Amino acid sequence: MHKAVGLAVAVEKIPDGASLLIGGFMGVGSPHRLIDELVRQGRKNLTVIANDTARPGFGIGRLIDAKAVKRLVVSHIGTNSETQRQMIAGETAVELCPQGTLAERIRAAGYGLGGVLTPTGVGTIVAEKAREIEVEGKRFLLELPISADFALLAAHRADYYGNLDYALTARNFNPIMAMAGTTVIAEAAEIVPVGVIPPDEVVTPSVLVDYLVAREKVNGR
């Protein structure tokens, strides 16, 4: 089983106009190498689904700086003035989604559900785009699944099979997105032999991971 692919080769699999689920929260737990390579290869017209766009010059903010994104689905852009500028200028379409709802919509896609019912957003602006459904006297919004052509993940450790674990707050959306991308590409801070991540600590099983980005320049080589 060969899972490791070079960074450039991994990113060449992603065409212009692709939809991407990108892990991370304010850039923490984002696949920075994949993001930088998307920029280097000049990818355009991407749809990005992520929690936020971090800030200019960092994380998903680098894709925004490069004007590589035509459509965004995020919970928050308050920390990135360039995203706000592009939204106001009409250069990038931005759909804002409550954070918990965004997570559940991605989960729904990955778990084979037709959507989720959430009380969040009932009676607010968010309800203008979702059907309201009453269940046992309580009001909910039907929020539809979000999948994408690719999920780009950042793990803490990957083993040779592609089993992944995560570190502290760098986990965030990564394991949820691993279920919802047609093709899953992961990069990891460390690559370890199989068994180093014990079964109870594997968060994303290797069967979900299509490609693992090869390390470059390890120990100065």
Added chain:
Amino acid sequence: MDAKELIARRIALELKSGSLVNLGIGLPTTVANYLPPGADIFFQSENGLIGMEPLRESGMEGEYLTDAGGSFIGAVPGACSFDSCFSFGLIRGGHLDVTVLGGLEVDEGGLLANWTIPGKMIPGMGGAMDLVTGAKRVIVAMTHTAKGRSKILKKCTLPLTAIRPVSLVVTELAVIEPTAKGLVLKELAPGVKVETVLAATEATLIIPDNVPEMQLTR
């Protein structure tokens, strides 16, 4: 003591031992500074942690240990980490005892607007809508007025964060509790008179016979 410290100190008294609490960015975050030593409270960071604490020492930053604003934090013994679905399951599922959030407007129905000013400020709602919808208690920490205008209104003019009324509003002038009958003036800040609060409030307030002074220490 400035307005923000007073608000934070008063809200710190609302946090009970053994509870799970989520503090919003900004003024709400400072509430943690006024807890008594040894207060047995766990703070959630919605990006995936229970047990956050301030970074103990500059130079000890961890790239994978951050709050919802991306700032470096520490973690207490007994802390645990999880993904975003779990984090919002805690919030929506009734497992979060208290959230403290900033506010732009609160109205007579106890409804909160705190996430956008159309045409001026469109940061996105982040976790605010989930927090106001799902936390067991929602405490609003905000100044009573902005640029001389009351932030406590008959009806919110800005887009609502949720249709679930908040539990308590703490300003530099007063503690106000939304109830089924309307907004009740529960406490006055030290040295503040009822008339002062009324003059700074557009909404109708229910004034009990006795309105005690805000306590600021346990």
